[in-house]
Every structure is written in C-alpha cells, then in structure tokens.
Amino acid sequence: MIKKIFLFLLVAALLLVGIVLFNTFRFSKEIPIKASKELPALPDSALSHLRAAIRIPTITFGDGLPVDTLQFNTFWQLMEQQYPLVHQHLTHQSFNALSRLYHWPGKHPEQKPYVLMAHFDVVPVEAATAKQWTVAPFGGELKNDTVYGRGVADDKASLISILEATEKLLAQGFQPERDFYFSFGNDEETIGHGAQAIAKYMQEQKIKPEMVLDEGGEITREHFPELKRPVALIAVAEKGYMSFDLTVDQAGGHSSTPAKETAIDILSKGLVKLREKQMPYKVLPLIHEMFQRIGPGLSFAQRMAIANPWLFEKVLVGQLEKDKSSNALIRTTIVPTIVQSGMKDNVIPSVAKAIVNTRILPGQTPDDVEFFIRGQVDDARIVVTKASQADYNGPAAALDSKGYLLVENATYQVTKDVIPVPFLSVGATDSKYFQPFSEAVIKFLPSTDSKGFHGIDERMPVSDFKRMIYFYQIILTQAGK
Template identity: 40%
Template sequence: MKKLLGLLVLLLVILAVTLWIRSETVFEDNQLQIKQSKQELPLDTDAAVARFAKGIQIKTISHDDPAQFNPQPFIEFRQHIKQSYPLVHQASQQKTFSEHSLLYYFPGTDNSLKPALFMGHMDVVPVDDATLDKWQQPPFSGAVVDDIIWGRGTIDDKVTVFALLESIELLLQQNKPFKRGIYLAFGHDEEIGGSQGAVKVAEYLQQQGVEFEFVLDEGGAITDGIMPGIEQPVAIVGVAEKGFVNLRLTVNSEGGHSSQPPEHTALGILSEAIVKVENAQFDTDLTFSKMTFDAVATHAPLSSRLPMANLWLLEPVVSNVMLKTPSSAASIRTTIAATMASGSSKSNILPSQASAVINFRILPGDSIESVKQHVISAIDDERVLISDFMGINPSGVSPTDSVGFKLIEKHIRQLDNDVLVAPYLVVGGTDSRYFTSLSDNVYRFMMVRLNPEGLTRFHGINEQLPVQDYLNAISFFHAMLQETSGIEMPQSSH
C-alpha cells in the first residue's frame, strides 16, 4: 500500500511539474514590438470636438417600429457632415442608399491595389423616458463638461464616423493622391439590423465587382480591467462574429373555456418545449478564447496561464468556470434566449394558438440549419411547429497575418505601446457581417477605452467619451488611412 501511495504521490508531482513547465514555456510574446510615436496633427481640437458634439445633438434614432422612424434628423446629420468636411465631398464619389446610408469613394491611382473599406454607423438607440432623470447630462446635449463629451452615440458609434471624417479631411489637405482607393460607409439603421443600409451598400459593391484588401468596422475596443489578471489595457480586435437566428415555436389547439381544460393547454405544451430547449445547451468551444489568450498570455498571471496552457487536461474545468458568467459563456458556445411569448387574449379562454420566440447567437462552427435541427431534436414533439425568421450565419475567421490586421495592430501600439493587442470573437452583431463576401479580411475595432463601468454605457445611461479618447481616435484613423492609402505599406515583425 505504501508503495502504491508513493507511486501516486510521484505521479501527482510529475503532473504538477509538467503543468507548471508548460505554463512557462508554451506561450510566446507575440506583441508587435514598435516604438510609441504619436503623430502630431494640424488639427484645431476645439473645432473638431465641437463638430462631434453637434453631431451628438442630432437625434438620429433607430426604432424597431418603422412607423416611428423620423427622417429629418438624418437629413440634418448629412447636411452637418457636408458642411463640416468640404474636402471629403469635393474629393469623393458619393452614393446614398435608402435615402440615408452614405458611401464615399476616394479613387486610388494604382488599380492593382485592392481598396479598403472603413465603416461606422450614424444611428443610435432610443433613450428610455424612465431613465432620463438618471442622466448627468441630457442624452442629446453633446455637452462637453470637464473634458468629457456626453450623449447618445459618443461611444456607439458616432465617434467612428466623425473620427474617420476628421482624419480623411486632414489627409486631403495635403493634396496628395491616394495610391490605394478608400471607401467610407456609414449606415443609418445598424441598430435595427442594417437591412436598408449596410445590406444595400454591400449588394451594390458586389454588383460592381469590388473586392477589399480589408474591412474595418466597429466591434472591439481597448479594454481596461476587463481581462482577469492582466494589468495592461488590451485592445481586442474582432476577427469573427457570431451569427444569429430567431426560431418561432407554435402550438395549435382547439381552445375553449378555461373551466374545462385539457391535461396540457397549448401554452403548457409550449412552455415545456421552451424548457427542453434551455436544458439542451450547445457544446462549448474554447477556440476563440484560446486565440485571445495566446496573444496576451506572457502578460497574464500563472493562475491564468497554467489552465490555458494545459487545456489537454483542464479544458472541462476552464469551460465550467467560463460558463458561470454570461459574458464569457457567450464567447464559447451558441447561446439560447427565450425572448417573446403569447397565448390567449383573456384569462378564462384557452389559447387556440400559443407561440414563442427563441433567439440564438450562433458560434462559428454551428449554423442556422444545425441550430434548428438541435432544437427539433431537443423538443421531440410533433405538436410544436418550428420555423425560423431573420438570421445570418456566423462569419468566417479573418487572419491575423494580413495587411489589415497588421495595420490595426501597428497603429494601436504606436499610439500607446503599453496596450496589448489580441484577436477575439464579437458576440454581438455589426454591419460588417454583410461584407464578408467582399473580403477575407474583415475586422471589428473602435478606438475607445472601456472599463467595466464604461461597458454598461453601451445602449445604457450616461453614455460618454473623454475628449482625449476622441482625439486618439482621430490620430488612429489618420495613421491608418495615411498608410492604407499607399503612402507606406506596413512593415512589421513579431
């Protein structure tokens, strides 16, 4: 027995040493080594901030109900940017889609170079009347108080629209032709799916036979204090995006008076089906979590490195830990969210039809069809009819060794080489999903800094942006546009 215990202890020691050695040797520092060199721009910063603030004041709100759409703010917004950026409008070819989404094209002199596309969106989500008194500054004031710009759209996503326009206006002042063509696309309905904006733009560009070297849209950001154990800020750049689909579950019955109910009403059958789906969670996949972690692993504590370096043994443990938090759970599996349900119109009437909607955010590797089959198998009840509406499959995965990713990485680190850069999976939806057929290199990043508190301001109360963050966004896009347009191609080494 003593020999057996001794052997067991020896094996445990060997295992512990193996796990530790792997945690110290598996990962390499993959961060781009570059000197910080923020470019001083000939920019009137007060005027630039004022132009941005005025754009925040214009209530370009997207509503789920089309009857609530007000076109006038979008007309005003378009007039504002036309007046504010005259060189942009003089130098570009412009096209409007569904009256409000905008596309600008700045031709390049070298037709052998594929153009690049930079994207943003002009619309914002509404502000709930019930939360108005909780805003420290009115949500459409564009107020600048203590070097902070306040209002809906300061983060999501007018910051990108105005930073791009300021940047390219500055470039045009140099009166130098672009070698590579540049497109800017600004959607007017991203917050409600982009069907009349980005979809139409993408269809038009595809008809024109346009292929992009890379596409850059919103998505990631510079996160601070969000990645456990890593003290440095981490810029997460989306290299893929989850898809989504809505499945409607419908149960029909004869109905009647509630005083003579069957054993299970249509609503009861439907409720059981929903529970079955929620209990049939999708398998986990750590591919994207590992991709993100690999990029920053050498800066992470041993407590994080050890399990991630030894997924061959500890993957179930890591998955279980990540599943305990909704945000991390969403990054490792297709999610299930029952969001809508209806039955009869009166409490004493048996429903002749009950229906519910379940929203799925689809991890790359799954598809709309595989999700539907998963649900059919989980419910296993012919009384429940299942149909899908709205949806798009997950995007492909863009490489991290392309010109586009290297440019993004380079100019993030040039602004601040304390910021680490890592690829990640975008769990929400962006307009870029419609452009994946136009380029293999689609990335999602916006130059803003977000801490845990800042994350809550997306679509929330007290959306705000420090003035310095806005100026950094202009510097970032100016450097990106300058190099992308062909003045200098990226030279990088890891």
C-alpha cells in the same frame, strides 16, 4: 507485480508533471510593450461636430418599420456642412436612399482597396428609462470631459472620427497610397439593408477589399484587471445571427374554467427546458490564440491551464462559463427575447408565441441550432420555425494579413502599454455583408469599456474620441506600407 504497477504509475505521473511544468515555464514570458505616440490635440470643432451629430435623432425601430427620413437627411446635410473638403474631393453615392458610400482614390489604384465602415442610426430610448438618464438623451451634452447621448458609442463617434481624420488630411494635401471606401449604413440596428446594398454593389463592380474595418471589439481594462494593462480586443470574426419562432396553438376559453394545460403553460415549460441546457462548447483557434497572448501576464495556475489545453481545457471552460461575456465566446447562445400571448384578463389565449434569438459560433449553422432547440424543447405541440434571415459567419481574418497587422500597429501607436489580441465579436455588424468577397474583415474601435451601450447615459470620454480620430488617421496614412 504491484511494485511494477506502482513504479509505472509513478513514472507516468512524474512524466505528466514534467510535461505540464515544461510547457508552463516555456510559455511564461513577458508580454511585449511597444512604444505609443502622444495623441495630437483635439480641435474644439471636432467636439462640436460630434455633439451636433448626436442631437439629430436618427432612430430605427425595427426591420420594416418606418423611420423619420427628415432626420436622416438632416444628418447628411450636417455632414456636408461640417466636412466641405470631404465632399469636394471624395465622390459619394446613396443606397436605399439613406446609406452612403464614399470613394477616395489613391495614388496606386492597382492596390486592393480598404473599406472603413460605421453606421449612424441609433436604437430608441425606452420610455420607461428616459427619466433615469442624467442628461437629455439627444442633447449631445459635454460633462466632465465626456460626451453624452444616444449613439455616441454606437456608432456616430466612429463615423465622425473617420470624417475628421479625412478632412484634416485633405487640408494637408494628402492622398492615400491606395483607394479607400467609406461605407456608412443607416439601418445597422435593424437588419443592415443599406450596408447589404453597398456590399452587393461593390461585389458587382468586382471591387475586392484587402481589408474591411468596422465596429466590434474595443479596448478593455475591466475584463482583465490582473494584467494591469489595457487589452485591445481586435475581432477577426463574428457570430452568426438567427431568430426562431416557438408557437403553441391550443384551445383556449374562459378563464373561469381552465384546462389542465394552456398554450401559455406549454410554451413556458418549453422555454424553461430550452434554458436549462446550453449548446456544447467549442474553443475556437482564435480564442486559443487570445489566451496565448495574454497568458504570460496571468497567475501561474492560469498560465498552466492555458499552456496545457490538452489537459486543462475543461477547467478553463468552467471558468469561462461563470461569466456571461466569456461564456458567449465559446458557444452558440440561445435566449427568449419576446413572449406574446393573450388580449384580455378573463380569456385564456389559444396561441402563445416566443421569439428566441441565437448567436451562432463560426462553424455551426442555423440548422444545427434548430435541431438543438427541437430536441431540448421535446414537445411536438411547440412549432419551431426560422424567423429571420441567417447572417453569414465566415472564416476569421488571418492574423498575418496586412489588414490585421495594420490595425494592430495603429492600436499600439494610440494606446500606451496596450496588449492587442484576436477576438470574436458576439454582436452582429454590417461588415458581415462584406465577408464573402473581402480578404480580411476586422471589427474593432479603440474606445475603452463603452458605457451605456444601448442603455442609460450612453457616453464616451473625450480621450477616447481623440484616440479614435488619430487611429483612423494612422490607418489612412499607413495603408500603403
């Protein structure tokens, strides 16, 4: 009997090993390399235009907070001066006073249009970090073939690249095969009311884009160094956005006679408990597909895990959880971002409040997240309420859609040896408002490992700017094929 059991276990083990090795070796193929093109020379005027745009501080501070409208209007005046053919041949209209929608009619209006998106508002430069910048934050300086300045990577270079490509094509007498719309938002860094108004207008006009292309993913060499090739993270979906208020109301008093627990104590303990446990992981199909496409270039052990997710998924997840960026791809993230309480050093405050920001995986809802927060905090004295409007995190764009394939093809052409893969954008973009009525919403720019994004010394290599202009030129010229 024992021999039979041992024999059965041996056969089962050999069968398991055989299946694992079969899947691994079947999976282990070369990652294809497609020919790229030499990028056209970058005219000096293009760099001048980008640097001039950076010098205008189009800052948004927060939803509902006032902005310097003079700077935003000055930006549009500059665009009209820099791109006369665009403003001669394309129509445009304003939304919420400061956002614009441009329309470039194509030869075949019966074809569904494409939408190219960008935003020109920027986040503020923190006063505490201003001295750490090595250049003036709004100087638009060119140093070592790199353009510096707040907003160059997020997202003025994209807007300028779209207009540069369009101006060049108009000078050549070009007309696209299908209609194009350019949606340029003025408040993406807050809530995106401008883009929301544009999307509402297009929906009311029954304009149904076949593709919407916005910021989101980028090209990276840093995140997959073992591949020794650039990887284009073409986001086909994005996480939802929701903030929650956690509030404690507890009698305060004089600091010389503190109670056993204060409002701050209760809230702090709740936040610690909330951060001690993460929401359960979920590996989305598009993340599985991403690993399928990069897997052949990884080590044998990594290929084995990717080729046999039914057996090694938890091992793969354990590796992803070690890095904050990859961890965000497989679960809804929850983190306190603002804590407020107290007004004087000798007064125990009666109210303590925290704002907790969450980025929600597609397939999960704000109610799911609220349920988790309440359960994890587990204290009725901490009142949990929704503090923001929920973002739509709809289904991913199909990888065989015309839009995705066009972006993938354009990426091959502008980046040597690139490996394009589907990706999940963990940040929110204005394109979310177009999701309900568009066939494919893609979030990608062919910039490489952005530096200083929302931080110190934000910058973009001239080579990236040149690549972006040519990328958009390909999108515009090949959209009818």
